[in-house]
Amino acid sequence: MKHTERIVIIGFGPVAASLIEGLLPGVSAGTIELSVISAEPELAYNRVLLAEVAVGAAAAEHLNMVDGQRLREAGVKLHLGVTATGVDRSRRRVHLAGAAPLAYDRLVFATGARPVIPSLNGLNFDPHAESALPAGVLALRTLQDAHDLQQILSRRGRVLVLGGGILGIEAALAMAQAGHQPVLVHHGPAPLGRVVDADGGRLLIGSLQAAGVEVVSGVKATGIHTAQGFTGLATDTHGIIAGDGLLISTGVRARTELAASCGLETNRGIRTNKYLAADTEHRVFALGDCAEVDGHPPVGLLAPGWAQASWLAGFLLNHRAPRPDGPSRPIPADLPAPVFDTSDVLMLKGQGLEVTAAGDTSGGLFDQDKQVVVYADPANGRYLRLVTRDAVPKGFVAMGLPRTAAELVLAYERGTALPKDASTLLRLDDPADQSPAVAPGPGDQLCRCSGATYGEVEHAVESGCTTVTEVGESCRAGTGCGGCKATIEQMLNKLPVPA
Numbered sequence: 149m150k151h152t153e154r155i156v157i158i159g160f161g162p163v164a165a166s167l168i169e170g171l172l173p174g175v176s177a178g179t180i181e182l183s184v185i186s187a188e189p190e191l192a193y194n195r196v197l198l199a200e201v202a203v204g205a206a207a208a209e210h211l212n213m214v215d216g217q218r219l220r221e222a223g224v225k226l227h228l229g230v231t232a233t234g235v236d237r238s239r240r241r242v243h244l245a246g247a248a249p250l251a252y253d254r255l256v257f258a259t260g261a262r263p264v265i266p267s268l269n270g271l272n273f274d275p276h277a278e279s280a281l282p283a284g285v286l287a288l289r290t291l292q293d294a295h296d297l298q299q300i301l302s303r304r305g306r307v308l309v310l311g312g313g314i315l316g317i318e319a320a321l322a323m324a325q326a327g328h329q330p331v332l333v334h335h336g337p338a339p340l341g342r343v344v345d346a347d348g349g350r351l352l353i354g355s356l357q358a359a360g361v362e363v364v365s366g367v368k369a370t371g372i373h374t375a376q377g378f379t380g381l382a383t384d385t386h387g388i389i390a391g392d393g394l395l396i397s398t399g400v401r402a403r404t405e406l407a408a409s410c411g412l413e414t415n416r417g418i419r420t421n422k423y424l425a426a427d428t429e430h431r432v433f434a435l436g437d438c439a440e441v442d443g444h445p446p447v448g449l450l451a452p453g454w455a456q457a458s459w460l461a462g463f464l465l466n467h468r469a470p471r472p473d474g475p476s477r478p479i480p481a482d483l484p485a486p487v488f489d490t491s492d493v494l495m496l497k498g499q500g501l502e503v504t505a506a507g508d509t510s511g512g513l514f515d516q517d518k519q520v521v522v523y524a525d526p527a528n529g530r531y532l533r534l535v536t537r538d539a540v541p542k543g544f545v546a547m548g549l550p551r552t553a554a555e556l557v558l559a560y561e562r563g564t565a566l567p568k569d570a571s572t573l574l575r576l577d578d579p580a581d582q583s584p585a586v587a588p589g590p591g592d593q594l595c596r597c598s599g600a601t602y603g604e605v606e607h608a609v610e611s612g613c614t615t616v617t618e619v620g621e622s623c624r625a626g627t628g629c630g631g632c633k634a635t636i637e638q639m640l641n642k643l644p645v646p647a
């Protein structure tokens with residue numbers, strides 16, 4: 149007799165959206181009863197483009213990731229605007245705020261991450277509570293945050309962005325490009341301090357300033373000042389930095405408290421084995437930004453989460469749960485372990501500022517065990533620091549050199565050797581020299597957000613996709629930040645693809 153398995157997913161971000169899509173065949177066939185609990189009132193949306201929404205460069209509808217009507221018609225039960233408050237693992241129930249508990253046979257945590265709020269006088273923020281930040285202070289994680297930022301900007305407000313990481317820089321650049329005057333406030337000598345060395349940092353500051361971002365470095369923030377809303381950032385180093393809004397961009401932390409409260413192991417994420425199982429009975433799973441898979445802390449990017457969702461959907465469909473009243477059925481020991489690795493290449497997306505970094509760029513020019521090459525042309529905003537061992541790139545940071553950077557990414561990810569004379573790489577960004585770059589192969593990554601490769605996009609095109617949207621539906625390429633859409637267009641039009 150067919151038994152219908154009850155699967156409950158807690159969280160409805162981009163990763164849960166992908167898992168639901170993968171489980172739909174089971175829902176349609178009646179073998180899975182799927183319930184999804186979402187604290188946010190909206191259907192899953194693409195967080196990557198929140199800054200664009202805040203500055204008016206993209207409409208909120210543009211971020212939609214799922215068709216709610218289609219999911220409901222297929223039988224998926226969506227509980228939007230409902231928070232899961234507890235999990236009773238012995239009775240296999242999820243408790244909800246303001247609604248009856250949901251019973252499950254298997255449970256998936258896709259609770260994502262929340263922004264890290266620094267300890268500043270005046271914030272008094274509880275890291276495990278959804279308490280509101282003071283008016284004018286926000287962190288760009290939800291659509292509501294994007295709308296709040298839009299409000300401040302619509303009053304021509306001066307927004308301070310606290311944090312010199314990639315998301316802070318991208319938000320500041322988006323604001324500057326839309327004609328606002330953002331101020332990037334951070335504590336190190338230069339933004340992106342973990343990957344950019346001192347000279348690269350100076351050049352980055354110059355490029356940010358040229359793009360319209362005021363940069364205040366070396367700041368030790370101590371508190372906030374408010375008077376019916378945010379008025380300034382108190383610092384030990386720069387007095388009070390006045391502003392009409394504070395965008396906190398100081399990292400994210402996995403949402404683990406619900407899992408911890410029902411006895412699951414947590415560390416920098418909900419701890420799972422290599423098969424994403426978080427409990428010994430293999431009834432509870434975790435993935436995406438909330439999961440520490442097989443000892444690897446979450447990286448806060450879409451690609452690994454989407455790879456995990458695709459694998460877990462296949463696993464849940466093909467390895468039925470133990471019957472509700474029967475003994476547990478652990479994951480077979482001989483099941484091949486999935487691989488969810490992700491690239492550590494960091495790219496500033498869009499906004500006309502080309503920065504790409506990867507790996508370890510430490511080392512001196514005269515080190516014996518590695519070769520360090522530095523090229524600097526501050527007047528033209530160009531900079532390269534490249535570290536190789538036996539000619540294979542181990543780390544690099546490239547600014548204002550997009551084609552050189554693309555070639556370095558290929559060599560770095562493939563682990564292949566570069567030409568002995570590294571200066572020949574720079575020819576790629578010489579407007580007078582049109583020599584062809586190294587062609588990407590089928591296994592090279594085309595879309596950094598989804599992890600989709602050139603081969604997968606090629607396959608989508610050969611299978612009949614005629615638009616970028618169709619390619620995205622087929623293999624997810626182009627559905628994150630959208631930075632690779634031009635390359636996909638070229639492949640659709642059968643034009644040569646630049647590296």
Ligand SMILES: Cc1cc2nc3c(=O)[nH]c(=O)nc-3n(C[C@H](O)[C@H](O)[C@H](O)COP(=O)(O)OP(=O)(O)OC[C@H]3O[C@@H](n4cnc5c(N)ncnc54)[C@H](O)[C@@H]3O)c2cc1C
Nearest residue numbers: 159161162163187195196232259260261436437448449450
């Ligand atoms: C501004 C910005 C730019 C980004 N840019 C990039 C980029 O360029 N490339 C890239 O790869 N990634 C980027 N990211 C990161 C990417 O968005 C995340 O990796 C992705 O959102 C993770 O998806 P997720 O589904 O695991 O978690 P989340 O997106 O965090 O979703 C989790 C959901 O679970 C809900 N939830 C949590 N607890 C509960 C509960 N108890 N009950 C009910 N619901 C609950 C939350 O409210 C949330 O809706 C960016 C993120 C931001 C904010």
